Amino acid sequence: MDISESTPVIVGVGQFVERIDAADYAGLSFADLAAAACHAALADTDRSEAVSAQVKVVGSIRTFEESGAMQVPFGRADKLPLAVARRMGIRPDVAILEKVGGQSPLALLADVGERIARGETAAALIFGSEAISTVRFLSAKGEERDWSEQDDPEASGTVWIDKGMGFEGTLSPASIAHGIRAPVTAYALCENARRARLGLTREAYARAMGELFEPFTRVAASNPYSSAAVRPMTAEEIATPGERNRMICEPYPLKLVSRDQVNQAAAVVVMSIGAAREAGVEEGKWIYLHGAALANEREILERPDIGAYPAASAVIARALDVAGKSVADLDVFDFYSCFPVPVFCAAIDGLGMSADDPRGLTVTGGLPYFGGAGNNYSMHAFASMVERLRAAPGSSGLVGLNGGFQSKYGAAVLSSSPREWPGCDTAGVQAELDKAPPAAMAEQQTGSGRIGTYTVTYAKGVPDQAIVIGELLSGGRFIATTRDEATIAAMLAYDPLGRTVEVDQGEKRNGFRLV
Structure with a gap:
């Protein structure tokens, strides 16, 4: 099969983990973890220097800290893609920070693949990391670190692309008001x-x-x-x-x-077939999308x-x-x-x-x-x-x-x-x-309804809040919540799915009681 020389292929992959109970534990930063994975990915090509010399696009996945999900007391690299590239000795033409979400590795892979397929670049290095385990471990010990770094893309002639957070449409004000946050x-x-x-x-x-x-x-x-x-x-x-x-x-x-207390990083090297051949990467390492x-x-x-x-x-x-x-x-x-x-x-x-x-x-x-x-x-x-x-x-x-x-x-x-x-x-x-029509919320969130789904959240092992979503008997979807101990206990003792409730509309959030 004749394949275009500009076809992107994955030629190198790398992973890295740092466990806090390991003898060589060093408490690496997000950027250091990512760099370790990048070194592994380049080494995986068996032509590390030749491949690295062709990498002109780098991209990183947002850490949880960059996503607003947590605060790191040690500071962070203000532009993670450039901080990692600097560690790798790479001077990229383009550096990308991808949107939030578990789908983002594919979005980033597709982005750099398109750039390669269009002939804009020969090779790209994409990566991501998390150091949440270290952050919590060192914080609990009262140990301080300085992970703050600054990089100036203009000074290095790099095009900086921050795709934004990408939270649009994930949670409505009504969902958030009723406790759907985590x-x-x-x-x-x-x-x-x-x-x-x-x-x-x-x-x-x-x-x-x-x-x-x-x-x-x-x-x-x-x-x-x-x-x-x-x-x-x-x-x-x-x-x-x-x-x-x-x-x-x-x-x-x-x-x-999901276990979020991890110190893990992974990286992928993508090249055009022509560039991979020029670098001497064996075809047995090429993986195609x-x-x-x-x-x-x-x-x-x-x-x-x-x-x-x-x-x-x-x-x-x-x-x-x-x-x-x-x-x-x-x-x-x-x-x-x-x-x-x-x-x-x-x-x-x-x-x-x-x-x-x-x-x-x-x-x-x-x-x-x-x-x-x-x-x-x-x-x-x-x-x-x-x-x-x-x-x-x-x-x-x-x-x-x-x-x-x-x-x-x-x-x-x-x-x-x-x-x-x-x-x-x-x-x-x-x-x-x-094209599919959305479910319709009831204009008046009040009256009798049936529970279509529910959950009970726990705080330090104790049932804390119940959230229910269902349909009012008069028509339309409702959402409501309660912290009433007796109601929560009843929901845990007997399956509440399909049970009738009375919904009371509130100024900010709706309440409910079992019938």
Whole structure:
């Protein structure tokens, strides 16, 4: 097959982990962690110096701190892509800071791939890191560090591209006012809405969540880049609350929740075929993009079925269509797994796969066990996927990327088989999704209604707040919340799905009581 010399290919991948209990633990900064992964990715090409000399575009994924999710007392690099490039001895023409979200590794890969395909550059280095474990560890000890760095792109002649935060449309004022702020709360509402649609008991659904993630723990246990030592766990261990598995947010005990205390980094090197040949990178290292798509989901309260994920299904279908493949043609998978529901929606509901599919649903071990490296998790998935595909020439794999509150989804089909650059579809999938009408909120949030989904949040192990979303008997969706201890206790004692409530409209938020 004749492939254009400008076709982008992945030629190097690298990962790095620093564990606080390791003998060589140094408490590396975000930039230092990312640089370690970049060194590994360049070394993976076996032509590090020749490849590095051609890199003229660098791009980074936003850290949680840059995303506004946490504050780091040690300061930070004001332009992470340039701080890492400086460590690598690279003087880029273009430096990119990607938007927030777990889908961002694909968005960044698609961006630099397009630049290469258009002949604007020969090679790019993309990366991301998280040092949340170190931040919390050193802060608890009262130890200080200075991670502040400044870089001036104008002084170096670099085009600086900050794509912005990208929070638009992820949460409405009504959702925020009623306590939907943390991801665990939003995903719990999605999870219980899916359970409601399937008509499962709490016990049956908990068992299904445990069975889904049991194989993930085995993969994480054997992954040298896992954020901490992991042992394989049974479905019962994962899903049963206990002293070492406290409830975080109904229906999630700790072992079903993404692990954010990590010190992890990953990087990917992308080059044109012509540049890869010139640098002497062996063709056995080249991995091609065969199909990709990205799309946004509606805000939670606008979703007709809060327990479904139409954007995930549409994006995966589009990526497979462009690749000319079906799910049966794929050999390897990694589905973004911050919580069970995005895996259920994408793999089980969308593709008809089973939790015990012999091909597996993850190449890393998943966010609760391998580590939830912030927005950068799927860069690790890409790195591990590339290694798997290289080891089996002719094989193909799918990476599913999830961002926000089941708000953004991306899918990429990769293979060692040659393929012209297909680009990444965004507009086409989004246009189709936008045709579906949103759910309608009731103008008056008052009166009798039925609970369609709910969650109970916990504070230091104690039930703290209940949130319900449902339909008023008079028509229209409602959302309401309460901190009444008796109501919360009743909801935990007896499954509240489908139960009738009386909703009282408030100035800022609505209340409810069980009937």
